[in-house]
Amino acid sequence: GIQVEQSPPDLILQEGANSTLRCNFSDSVNNLQWFHQNPWGQLINLFYIPSGTKQNGRLSATTVATERYSLLYISSSQTTDSGVYFCAVMVNTDKLIFGTGTRLQVFP
Amino acid sequence: SQTIHQWPATLVQPVGSPLSLECTVEGTSNPNLYWYRQAAGRGLQLLFYSVGIGQISSEVPQNLSASRPQDRQFILSSKKLLLSDSGFYLCAWSSQRFTEAFFGQGTRLTVV
Numbered sequence: 008g009i010q011v012e013q014s015p016p017d018l019i020l021q022e023g024a025n026s027t028l029r030c031n032f033s034d035s036v037n038n039l040q041w042f043h044q045n046p047w048g049q050l051i052n053l054f055y056i057p058s059g060t061k062q063n064g065r066l067s068a069t070t071v072a073t074e075r076y077s078l079l080y081i082s083s084s085q086t087t088d089s090g091v092y093f094c095a096v097m098v099n100t101d102k103l104i105f106g107t108g109t110r111l112q113v114f115p
Numbered sequence: 116s117q118t119i120h121q122w123p124a125t126l127v128q129p130v131g132s133p134l135s136l137e138c139t140v141e142g143t144s145n146p147n148l149y150w151y152r153q154a155a156g157r158g159l160q161l162l163f164y165s166v167g168i169g170q171i172s173s174e175v176p177q178n179l180s181a182s183r184p185q186d187r188q189f190i191l192s193s194k195k196l197l198l199s200d201s202g203f204y205l206c207a208w209s210s211q212r213f214t215e216a217f218f219g220q221g222t223r224l225t226v227v
Contacts, residue, residue, distance in 0.1 A: 037212075037213040038213040038214070038215075040215060040216065042218075048153075048203055048205075048220075048221050048223070049218075049220060049221070050205065050218040052215065052217060055214075055215040057213075093158070093159065095159075095216070097213055101147050101164055101166050101172075101212055102161055102164060102172075102174070103149060103161065103164075103207070103209075103216050104161065105151075105158050105159040105160075105161075106158070107158055108158050
């Protein structure tokens with residue numbers, strides 16, 4: 008099956024710093040999403056981005072489907088950005104497969 | 116607008132007891148439905164998914180089963196819980212193939 012790897016596994020930042028999270032996948036995908044899991048476990052939808060670039064406030068994402076990777080950019084990070092960031096992909100089935108996750112800690 | 120309801124939020128059950136977790140979706144019809152489990156500090160593992168009533172695909176052989184008795188209802192069950200069944204269980208839906216998926220609030224299950 009498809010492999011979805013995220014890097015880095017852990018990231019520690021000071022408030023105000025910028026960061027880039029990466030998601031690599033081993034096969035062509037029909038769907039790619041980025042989620043933020045908050046400390047209470049809730050999964051928040053950030054982007055639905057099978058290809059191209061999208062921006063939402065301080066966050067933006069780019070997926071290069073032909074090269075099988077996606078990037079999530081966080082600018083001017085805040086303590087509320089802390090949590091785990093997941094990418095998830097769907098191949099030619101109805102299965103949504105999650106990546107390994109990046110745990111982000113932002114300190115004031 | 117569409118909403119997803121999942122309950123209970125937390126559950127503590129003894130080993131060997133049965134389990135029933137329910138998930139319902141409002142505001143859409145014929146959704147794809149998913150059950151995931153997340154062990155402490157780990158990623159999300161797909162357990163079951165369903166593309167229609169009575170259609171269940173199982174991803175991982177285990178002590179759990181799923182059913183979809185109605186179009187917008189998805190149930191996760193076990194006849195006898197094991198300690199290893201502890202974890203955070205999440206239900207999700209998407210409107211059709213390859214579209215954006217949305218998650219419920221999750222159920223934190225502790226088997227003691």
